[in-house]
Amino acid sequence: MNNSSSIDIEQDSLEDEKVAFAATEDERNNKRKVMPRRRQSNFDSIISMSIGDEDDEGYITLPESTHTLLHTQPMNSLPFAFSVGIALLSISCLVLVIWNALSAGEPGNKLGVPVRVETSVLIAQYCGLFVGLLAEEEIPQALILLRLITRESLQISYPEMSYTRFLLACVLRLVMGYLFLLNLFLTIVQADNVIGIFFDILALEFVQKLDDVSYGLSKKYMLGRRMLRAASKEYKVQKRRRTTRRREDVPTEGSSVNHEIQGCKLIRRKCGSQMYSKAGDFVVKSTLLLNLSCLLIGVSIIASRQLNGRFWCSSVQVRLGDDILRKALIRNNTDSSITERTLVYAYFNGHYVLNGTYQGRPRYTEQNKVYPTDRYNETIPAEIRYCNNRWVFYHPDIVKTEYDEEYDREECQWLLRSPKTKEFNLLDVAASDWEVWKGGRGAIGSTDGLSIACDDVDSRADCNYHGDVIDSTCECHEGYTSAHCEFEMPCKYLEEDFSVDGLDSSGIEYEWSRNEDDQLIWLYDRAVYNWIPRYDLGDYLSAVYNVSKEELKRAEGVSRQDVNFTVIGTYVGNRWVASLGFLNEKNQSIGYDVEYHAFWRNKFAERTFFISSPETIFGSIIGVDMYRIVDKADYNGSPYGVLDLEDRKEGAGFFRCYEVDEVLS
Numbered sequence: 001m002n003n004s005s006s007i008d009i010e011q012d013s014l015e016d017e018k019v020a021f022a023a024t025e026d027e028r029n030n031k032r033k034v035m036p037r038r039r040q041s042n043f044d045s046i047i048s049m050s051i052g053d054e055d056d057e058g059y060i061t062l063p064e065s066t067h068t069l070l071h072t073q074p075m076n077s078l079p080f081a082f083s084v085g086i087a088l089l090s091i092s093c094l095v096l097v098i099w100n101a102l103s104a105g106e107p108g109n110k111l112g113v114p115v116r117v118e119t120s121v122l123i124a125q126y127c128g129l130f131v132g133l134l135a136e137e138e139i140p141q142a143l144i145l146l147r148l149i150t151r152e153s154l155q156i157s158y159p160e161m162s163y164t165r166f167l168l169a170c171v172l173r174l175v176m177g178y179l180f181l182l183n184l185f186l187t188i189v190q191a192d193n194v195i196g197i198f199f200d201i202l203a204l205e206f207v208q209k210l211d212d213v214s215y216g217l218s219k220k221y222m223l224g225r226r227m228l229r230a231a232s233k234e235y236k237v238q239k240r241r242r243t244t245r246r247r248e249d250v251p252t253e254g255s256s257v258n259h260e261i262q263g264c265k266l267i268r269r270k271c272g273s274q275m276y277s278k279a280g281d282f283v284v285k286s287t288l289l290l291n292l293s294c295l296l297i298g299v300s301i302i303a304s305r306q307l308n309g310r311f312w313c314s315s316v317q318v319r320l321g322d323d324i325l326r327k328a329l330i331r332n333n334t335d336s337s338i339t340e341r342t343l344v345y346a347y348f349n350g351h352y353v354l355n356g357t358y359q360g361r362p363r364y365t366e367q368n369k370v371y372p373t374d375r376y377n378e379t380i381p382a383e384i385r386y387c388n389n390r391w392v393f394y395h396p397d398i399v400k401t402e403y404d405e406e407y408d409r410e411e412c413q414w415l416l417r418s419p420k421t422k423e424f425n426l427l428d429v430a431a432s433d434w435e436v437w438k439g440g441r442g443a444i445g446s447t448d449g450l451s452i453a454c455d456d457v458d459s460r461a462d463c464n465y466h467g468d469v470i471d472s473t474c475e476c477h478e479g480y481t482s483a484h485c486e487f488e489m490p491c492k493y494l495e496e497d498f499s500v501d502g503l504d505s506s507g508i509e510y511e512w513s514r515n516e517d518d519q520l521i522w523l524y525d526r527a528v529y530n531w532i533p534r535y536d537l538g539d540y541l542s543a544v545y546n547v548s549k550e551e552l553k554r555a556e557g558v559s560r561q562d563v564n565f566t567v568i569g570t571y572v573g574n575r576w577v578a579s580l581g582f583l584n585e586k587n588q589s590i591g592y593d594v595e596y597h598a599f600w601r602n603k604f605a606e607r608t609f610f611i612s613s614p615e616t617i618f619g620s621i622i623g624v625d626m627y628r629i630v631d632k633a634d635y636n637g638s639p640y641g642v643l644d645l646e647d648r649k650e651g652a653g654f655f656r657c658y659e660v661d662e663v664l665s
Contacts, residue, residue: 059157060148062235063141064219066211067173069230071165072158079230082223086214087172093207094179101186107458108311113302114192115311116360116424122303124194128201129295132184135205139177139291142170143284153238180208185295189302312362313454314472315353316426317483318384320345320393320416321449322574323436329399333380338402345415345436345447347598348382348393349573350524351455351483361386361424369523370596379595384452387412389420391429400437416447427454449574455483482525487619490527493658494569494621509658510569513589521592526571526619530581530589538565541580541607552607558582563590567609569621569655572598576621578610579603610654611640626654 062068066083073080104112117125151163187200206213217223218231305311328343352364353375366381368374375381382395392414399413416436418429430452435444456472457463463474466485476485494510510529513521521528531537538549553559560582568581568589582590591601610626618624627643648654 058239059236060239062145062237064212064215064231066214066218067169068235069215070169070172071161072233072235073230077230078224078226079218082214082227083211086211087176090176090207090210091179094176094183094204097183097204097207098179098186101183101190104190107462108456111186111189111302113189113306113311114424115362116306116309117192118422120194121192121197124197125188125191125299125303126296128188128191128197129184129299131198132181132188132201132204133288133292133295135201136177136180136184136208138173138180138208140284140288142173142177143287145173146170147281147284148239149237150240153240157237158235176208180204181291181295185298188299309354309357309362312354312425313427313456315351315455316364316384317350317451317453317455318352318364319349319449319451319574321436321447322346323438323445323447325415325437325439327439329402331397331399331402333397338399341599341602342604343398343415343599344573344604346573346575347603348395352384355383358385359387361391362426364426368595369598370521370592370594376595376597379597379600384426387414389422390414391418391421391423391426392416400439416450426452457484482619487525490620491622491657494529494655495658496655510567510655513568513592515592516584516586516588516590518586518588521589523592523596523598524571524573526621528571528589528592529569529621530583530587531567532587533564533566533583536565537567541565552580553582558590560584560590570598570603571621572603576612576624576626577603577608578626579608611643621655622657623651623653624655625650625652 062072066079066086069079069083070087073083101112102110106112146167149166154161154163154166183204184201187204188197191197191200214223215231218227221228323345325343325345327340330339330341331337332339348366350369351367353367354362355365356363363383363385365375365383368376368379380395380397382393384391384393386392387394390412392412393416394413395415396413398415400411414437416434418434419432421429421432423429430450434447434450436447438445457469457474458472460467460469463469463476463485464480466480467474467476469475474483474485476482479489481487481489490512492512496510509532511532513528513530515521538552541552542549549565552565553563562585563582564585564587566581566583566589567578569576569578571577584590608629610628612621612624612626625645625648628646629640630642630644
């Protein structure tokens, strides 16, 4: 027999089964006393449409889904095994999507939501919420099936079916429905574009409806004969019934009649009108309303936190590379006059904290270099903010032109800027190709070494496991320091092993500097050292530079008489420098009391004797190569002049830690 003949015989067999089933139904209807039907509510009409056809005698048709086959087919049959496989596949896909979505989270943002979204995306999120709820059908189907079908009604219609398996199939529908809603919530709150929201909802809806798709393919003979036979059967189950009792129908003694109609036991004169349980209606409707409310509240909370900047970094660590603007134009705050000064961008490295918003994005303000947790009071800080479709680094007193202030405002007065972007998160554009203002011909160039990282503290990992998190800050263990405990505590005393211009500096000691409040000085999270005077360094320097000591003081902006000359070793954002400094009579460094900034201190113009290689990020000066500045003229494009390692081996370092007992001796 060929395949065509087999299909015809199989279809004839299925038709015979349908005819037999219809005859059985007719026989049941003829035996059953017809009762008056109540008027069907709109909600009941929706029920009939969502579950299956409802005949005139109160039967419902089970949904055409492989979930139905889980309790209508024998457990040792192929249709049952296939239905289990479809259920596992759907659940696995939904669980994997949830897993992947939650893996995008991070400390302070467990759900991995964007820091903020456009208004159009926010509106689309709420629209997508309603679209997803309307598309989700497993939860209402399961609740309505449980509401309409009882153990008795299922046993009357199909004695061979297990009510326990029917309950498990309904539970499976509920599980898949709530997995879908959880995916819907994560998809919506993690979205940052409109079209992605609706594409993701369509994908989730397809995964959830694999049971319906598989059932439809089975009815088309696409999955084999046994699946065709199982999918071609129609299952009609008698619905739960509850009768109303009229006062005149209350049975009296001797006049009661026991009617048993299709499992509905009535003790009264005649059957009254039949209705569904109002409690069941309430459960279904309230469940759907509760689902909607939970999703709306969840999305609203996330949107509110986005608008309030909850997901922005509260502080960032900024490194601007080694770029230099030789003739930066500086506007004086008092008289608006313009002066020129060499701008070393690295002087602005350090901590920047969130300080409100600008054009709907966070604005980060530079912090004090002496106390990184404090803002500047007198010094005007730099800022990183969003302006005219770019993120920019700017300072209000550093301009590009001294004649056209309007041009500067239109150009956002930028010194560094990102490519054009609509990103709300500064960190998302930190790794892109930023441009830097260098002045003159070819004024705009690319920058190297730019680094912007979130500086928030959420766990011990942010403290490099050398400290504990207390109030979102690192409390460093003994022997470690800095904002993230990444540096070992610096030495209190140093010595250099070097000689210059006949001055034997071998064994010269340096100590960790103290300011005039007798506090240890930190700059850029590093210790500051000063040379311990053993002779009058001013006499030596006046002889070298052929100027008087008073002229040296005036050149460095010092007018006090009670000061001694010294050498100060400081970190200035990306390099260590050894330059001229001054001590009071108590050997305390002056000029480092409250606020400090290497650019506004005009550190580049100070008499600097030694400088380290660029991008030195070590927390200590120990082991760092220091180059002697032979001539500060601009040779070969280097603004630092001629640098000489003085026959020292590269990597040998310049300073070493000096033991306390050696100094005291």
